[in-house]
Amino acid sequence: MSIFEYAPAPESRSIVDIKGSYGLFVNGEFTDGHGTPFKTVNPATEEVLAEVAEADASDVDAAVKAARKAYDKVWGPMLGRERAKYLYRIARILQERAREISVLETIDNGKPIKESRDVDVPTAAAFFFYYAGWADKLEHSGYGSTPLGVAGQVIPWNFPLLMLAWKIAPALACGNTVVLKPAETTPLTALLFAEICQQADLPPGVVNIITGAGATGETLVGHPGIDKVAFTGSTGVGKAIARTVAGSNKKVTLELGGKAANIVFDDAPMDQAVEGIVNGIFFNQGHVCCAGSRLLVQESVADEVLERLKRRMSTLRLGDPLDKNTDVGAINSAAQLARIHELSDIGEAEGAGRWSPECELPANGFWFPPTVFTGVSQAHRIAREEIFGPVLSVLTFRTPSEAVEKANNTPYGLSAGIWTDKGSRILDIAGRLRAGVVWANTFNKFDPTSPFGGYKESGYGREGGRHGLAAYLKGADA
Numbered sequence: 012m013s014i015f016e017y018a019p020a021p022e023s024r025s026i027v028d029i030k031g032s033y034g035l036f037v038n039g040e041f042t043d044g045h046g047t048p049f050k051t052v053n054p055a056t057e058e059v060l061a062e063v064a065e066a067d068a069s070d071v072d073a074a075v076k077a078a079r080k081a082y083d084k085v086w087g088p089m090l091g092r093e094r095a096k097y098l099y100r101i102a103r104i105l106q107e108r109a110r111e112i113s114v115l116e117t118i119d120n121g122k123p124i125k126e127s128r129d130v131d132v133p134t135a136a137a138f139f140f141y142y143a144g145w146a147d148k149l150e151h152s153g154y155g156s157t158p159l160g161v162a163g164q165v166i167p168w169n170f171p172l173l174m175l176a177w178k179i180a181p182a183l184a185c186g187n188t189v190v191l192k193p194a195e196t197t198p199l200t201a202l203l204f205a206e207i208c209q210q211a212d213l214p215p216g217v218v219n220i221i222t223g224a225g226a227t228g229e230t231l232v233g234h235p236g237i238d239k240v241a242f243t244g245s246t247g248v249g250k251a252i253a254r255t256v257a258g259s260n261k262k263v264t265l266e267l268g269g270k271a272a273n274i275v276f277d278d279a280p281m282d283q284a285v286e287g288i289v290n291g292i293f294f295n296q297g298h299v300c301c302a303g304s305r306l307l308v309q310e311s312v313a314d315e316v317l318e319r320l321k322r323r324m325s326t327l328r329l330g331d332p333l334d335k336n337t338d339v340g341a342i343n344s345a346a347q348l349a350r351i352h353e354l355s356d357i358g359e360a361e362g363a364g365r366w367s368p369e370c371e372l373p374a375n376g377f378w379f380p381p382t383v384f385t386g387v388s389q390a391h392r393i394a395r396e397e398i399f400g401p402v403l404s405v406l407t408f409r410t411p412s413e414a415v416e417k418a419n420n421t422p423y424g425l426s427a428g429i430w431t432d433k434g435s436r437i438l439d440i441a442g443r444l445r446a447g448v449v450w451a452n453t454f455n456k457f458d459p460t461s462p463f464g465g466y467k468e469s470g471y472g473r474e475g476g477r478h479g480l481a482a483y484l485k486g487a488d489a
Contacts, residue, residue: 017328017336019331019334019336020334020335020336021331021333021334021335022113022114022117022124022333022334022335023114024114024118024333026110026111026114027111027114027115027118029060029061029115029118029199030061031061031062032048032061032062032063032064033061033062033063033064033198033199033202033222034064035064035066035070035074035219035220035221035222036202036205036208036218036219036220036221037070037073037074037077037216037219037221038073038074038077038080038081038215038216038219039208039209039213039214039215039216040215041205042070042073043064044064044065044066044067044070044221044222044223045066045067045069045070046064046065046066046067046070046223046227047065048062048063048064048065049062049063049065049195049223049224050062050063051063051119051195051196051197051198051199052196053118053119053121053376054120054121054196054340054341054342054343054344054376054377055118055121055331055332055333055340055341055373055375055376055377056375056376057375057376057377060118060119060199061199063195063198063202063222064222065222065223065224065227066192066221066222066223066227066230067223067227067230068230070221071190071221071227071230071231071234072234072236074190074219074221075161075163075190075231075234075236075237076236077215077216077219078161078188078189078190078216078217078219078236079160079161079188079236080216081188081214081215081216081217082158082160082161082186082187082188082216085214085216085217086183086186086187086188086214086217087158087160087186087187087188089186090147091146091147091148091149091156091184091186092146092147094146094147094183094184094186095143095144095146095147095184096143097183097211097212097213097217098139098140098142098143098146098180098183098184099139099140099143100211100212101139101207101208101211101213102136102137102139102140102143103136104207104210104211105132105135105136105139105207106133106136108207109128109132109133109136110128111203112127112132112172112200112203113127113128113131113132114127114333115199115200115203116131116132116171116172116199116200117332117333117340118199118332118333119171119196119197119198119199119200120168120169120171120197120343121296121332121340121341121342121343121376121377122295122296122298122332122340123332123334123337123338123339123340124332124333124334124335124337125335125337126294126295126340130173131170131172131173132172134173134176134457134459135172135173135175135176136176137458137459138173138176138177138180138459138475139176139180140459141180141459141460142180142181142183142184142459142479143180143184145181145184145185145477145480146183146184146185149184149185149186149480149484152477152480152481152484153477154480154481154484154486154487155484155485155486155487156185156484156486157186157484157485157486158185158186158187158483158484158485159185159187159238159239159262159483159484159485160187160188160238160239161187161188161189161190161236161237161238161239162178162182162187162188162189162190162237162238162239162240162241162483163190163191163192163231163232163234163237163239163240163241164178164179164182164189164190164191164192164240164241164242165191165192165228165231165232165240165241165242165243165244165252166178166191166192166193166194166201166243166244167194167243167244167300168193168194168195168196168197168298168343168344169295169298169299169300169343169399170295171193171194171197171198171199171200171201172200172201172204174243175191175193175200175201175204177243177474177475177479178191178241178243178474179191179218181474181479181480181482181483182239182241182483183217183218184480184483185480185483185484187238187239187483188216188217188218188219189217189218189219190219190221190231190237191218191219191220191221192220192221192222192223192227192228192231193220193222195222195223195224196343196344197343198222201220201222202220202222204218204220205218205220225248228248229251229255232252232255232256233255233256237261238260238261238262239261239262239263239482239483240252240256240261240262240263240264241263241264241472241482242263242264242265242266243265243266243267243300244267245267245268246267246268246397246423246468246469246470249265249267249470252265253265262482263471263472264464264470264471264472264473264474264482265470265471265472266300266425266463266464266465266469266470266472266474267300267423267425267465267468267469267470268300268397268399268423268425268468268469269300269301269302269304269397269423269424269425269426269465269469270304270305270394270395270396270397270421270423271291271301271302271303271304271305271423271425271426271427271428271446272303272305272306272307272414272417272418272421272427272428272444272446273287273288273291273292273303273305273306273307273427273428273430273454274307274408274414274418274427274428274429274430274440275288275306275307275308275309275312275316275430276309276411276414276429276430276431276433276436277309277311277312278431278432278433279312279430279431279432279452280430280432280452281312281315281316281319282319283430283452284316284430284452285316285319285320285323286323287303287428287430287450287452287453287454288303288306288316288320288403288454289320289323289324289327290454290455291303291304291428291454291455292304292306292401292402292403293324293327293338293339293381293401294455295340296339296340296341296342296343296379296400296401297398297399297400297401297402298342298343298347298399298400299455300397300399300425300469301425301426301448301455301463302399302455303403303426303428303454303455304397304398304402304403304404305394305403305404305406305418305421306403306404306405306406307406307407307408307414307417307418308405308406308407308408309407309408309409309414310407310408310409313405313407317383317385317405320383321366321368321383324367324368324381324383325368325369327339327368327370327381329370329372329378329380329381330373331373339380339381339401341376341377341378342377342378342379342400343377344377345377347377347399347400348377348378348379348400350398350399350400351379351398351399351400351401351402352379354392354393354396354398354402355379355382355384355393355398355400355402357392357393358384358387358391358392358393358402358404359384361391361392361393362386362391363384363385363386363387363391363393363404364384364385364386365382365383365384366382366383366384366385367380367381367382367383368380368381379400379401379402380401381401382401382402382403383402383403383405384402384403384404384405385405386405387404387405387406388406389406389417389420391404394406395421397423411436411439411440414440415440415443415444418444418446419443419444419445422467422468423465423467423468423469424445424446424447424465424466424467424468424469425446425447425448425464425465425466425469425470426446426447426448426449426450426465427441427444427446427448427449427450428449428450428451428453428454429441429444429449429450429451429452430452431452437451437452445466445467446465446466447463447464447465447466447469447473448463448464457475458475459475459476460475460476461475461476462474462475462476462477462478462479463475
């Protein structure tokens with residue numbers, strides 16, 4: 012039970028003007044799509060927010076042609092220092108309109124406003140600032156300075172604006188033009204970004220936003236006018252994209268699923284580790300590809316860690332995502348909620364112990380309580396498959412070598428966490444983990460100067476940092 016109760020502190024919706032319908036953004040203007048329009052809903056209430064145009068093959072073709080023309084005539088030949096001015100302008104507008112964007116992201120996605128406000132939007136702006144700085148220094152990158160051409164980019168629903176920034180900022184800095192497709196359940200901040208491109212006087216065709224579901228993405232990826240494909244999403248779709256582009260000259264980067272191990276040793280700073288465990292799996296309702304969804308705890312401290320973790324979970328506040336006190340928001344869609352229920356029920360049926368703190372779920376919307384499973388073995392499906400929700404599987408280990416073996420026993424290789432007081436152990440274990448990002452005594456920390464990406468079924472290529480330029484330049488191998 013809480014020592015004290017929090018009074019509601021809702022953020023106002025009045026700062027956001029959600030239109031009744033949205034078109035496609037092609038060649039600097041909003042146009043009607045030729046596909047069947049679809050609706051986007053608020054996951055917290057199931058309220059229909061807007062009708063959104065669907066791009067068919069002719070719309071995708073128009074967007075690619077607009078991007079090609081802008082690349083050939085304007086953006087490709089433009090000096091890097093001139094491109095940088097546009098990126099800086101976009102970054103500043105993102106900051107100026109941060110509150111509006113944060114509220115819209117939360118309404119469309121379901122994540123808590125404090126995460127949209129304090130993580131997603133500031134980090135998105137930071138990516139544009141960072142890559143604006145690279146635009147006139149590409150010859151010093153080590154990857155050459157020649158852009159690829161037109162980039163086709165497909166992003167997921169868990170971090171709609173942030174993933175947009177990860178994709179668009181380096182592409183533009185390197186001199187490429189873009190056709191981007193946001194996820195069908197979270198298109199609104201991408202369409203607001205299109206307005207920001209207009210506000211920044213970005214030349215028409217440099218950024219094009221087309222909306223739709225999987226078929227639209229498939230058409231974009233397979234279009235012969237695309238020189239580069241960048242995708243963040245599920246491993247299954249990533250494999251399909253790899254097959255589609257095989258044999259072509261398209262460069263590809265894939266950032267796919269994960270089943271990260273968060274390893275807690277007996278000498279870990281316990282209070283700090285528990286906060287890291289909570290942040291690792293319950294941040295953004297667990298809708299994080301690099302979430303620490305497998306907790307590996309040294310046997311001698313397993314009971315203490317679990318006791319502390321349950322006590323901390325009991326203080327998490329689930330509810331209205333627009334309330335500034337909310338820690339756990341809504342699941343993004345009914346389909347994702349069904350997936351979380353399915354795997355959680357399987358975990359219980361396979362013998363794992365299931366526990367959630369007492370919390371009242373709202374009557375409307377898509378909700379799932381923070382959940383922890385104990386007594387989990389490596390054979391359990393909840394320890395092998397990506398749940399993509401607020402569900403933690405707890406396993407134990409005795410020796411550092413056993414921890415490494417269990418951590419690496421996964422088809423994924425995106426991220427991992429290590430909690431220990433010994434710097435030598437951090438360096439030793441990190442070097443043996445097959446993960447693209449290894450956090451030490453922290454988790455889910457991102458910075459535009461640092462590369463991010465995975466191994467094995469978590470994809471290939473890197474986003475962020477100097478390494479993120481490689482995906483968009485002809486002189487690089489990525």
